[in-house]
Amino acid sequence: MALLNVLKYPDPRLRKVAAVVDSIDDNVRAIVSDMFETMYEDNGVGLAATQVDIQQRILVADVSHTQKEPICLINPDIVKQEGYETFEEGCMSIPGVYEEIERAKVISVKALDKYGDHLEFEADGLLAVCIQHEIDHLNGKLFVDYLSPLKQKMIQKKMEKVRRRTL
Ligand code: NI
Numbered sequence: 001m002a003l004l005n006v007l008k009y010p011d012p013r014l015r016k017v018a019a020v021v022d023s024i025d026d027n028v029r030a031i032v033s034d035m036f037e038t039m040y041e042d043n044g045v046g047l048a049a050t051q052v053d054i055q056q057r058i059l060v061a062d063v064s065h066t067q068k069e070p071i072c073l074i075n076p077d078i079v080k081q082e083g084y085e086t087f088e089e090g091c092m093s094i095p096g097v098y099e100e101i102e103r104a105k106v107i108s109v110k111a112l113d114k115y116g117d118h119l120e121f122e123a124d125g126l127l128a129v130c131i132q133h134e135i136d137h138l139n140g141k142l143f144v145d146y147l148s149p150l151k152q153k154m155i156q157k158k159m160e161k162v163r164r165r166t167l
Contacts, residue, residue, distance in 0.1 A: 004038045004052040009094040009159050015140040018050050018057045021074050024116040028058065032072050032114050035060045040067050044092045046130040048137030051093050059134035063126040071127075073111035073119070076135055080108035087129045089143045096162070097155055101146050103132045 007014050021028060031054060039047040039060055046061040061071045083105030090098045106124045109131060113119055123131055133143055144152050 001037050002034050003041055004034050006038065006042070006047075006051050006092050007053055008163065009091075009142060009144065010156055011093075013053055014050060014093055014137070014142060016050060016055050017140045018048075018055045018138040021056050021058060021112075024074060024112060024114065028056070028074070029114050031056070031058060032060060036062075036070055036072075039092070042092055045126065046134045047092060048134040050137045050140065057138050059131070059138065061127065061130045061134060063130055072114045073109070073131070073134075074114065074116075076109055076111040076131065076138075078104075078107050078132070078135065079110050079120075082106045085129075087126070089129065089133060091133070091143055093137075094142065094144060094155065094159065097144070097158070099143065099147060099151075101129075101133075101143050103129055107131065 031049065035047050035049065035052060038052065045063050046059065049056050049058040057075045059073050059076060062069050081104035084102050085105040086100050086102045088098050089101045105128065106122060107128050108122050111119045144155050
C-alpha cells in the first residue's frame with residue numbers, strides 16, 4: 001500500500017480521458033488499494049484514477065463517514081438517471097473550494113467490481129452525486145466546469161496562490 005500523489009487543478013493531466021480496463025488483475029487491485037488509502041488519508045468521499053495520474057476507468061468511494069463502506073467501480077456506466085438535485089461539492093484536486101452543483105437525483109449504475117464481477121445498482125443522495133462526480137473525472141471533466149467562466153477564473157487564481165505558497 002502507498003499514498004498516491006493527487007493532481008491539483010488546473011493540472012492539464014486532469015483533462016485526460018481514462019481508458020476502459022480490459023483485464024482486472026492484481027495490478028488493478030493494487031491501484032484500488034492505494035486509491036482507498038489515499039482517499040481515506042484526506043478524508044475524501046471519492047477518488048477517480050485520473051486524479052492520481054492513472055488513465056484507467058477506476059473509481060473508489062465511501063460516503064459513510066466512518067470509512068467502513070468502501071465501493072470500488074471499474075468501467076462504471078450510468079444507464080439511467082432521474083430528476084435533479086443540487087449538492088455542495090468539493091474535490092481532492094481542488095482543495096478548499098465548495099460549490100453548489102446540479103446533477104441527476106437518482107442514477108442506475110453498471111460496473112465491475114475489483115474481482116471482475118458485474119454490479120448493477122441504483123444510487124441516490126451523496127452516493128449518486130459522488131459517482132457522477134468521479135465518472136466526470138474519468139472523462140476529463142471537473143465540477144468547476146459547471147460554473148460560470150468568471151467563477152472558474154477566480155478559482156484558478158485561488159489555486160495558483162495556494163500552489164505558490166506550497167512550493
Ligand atoms: Ni473530484
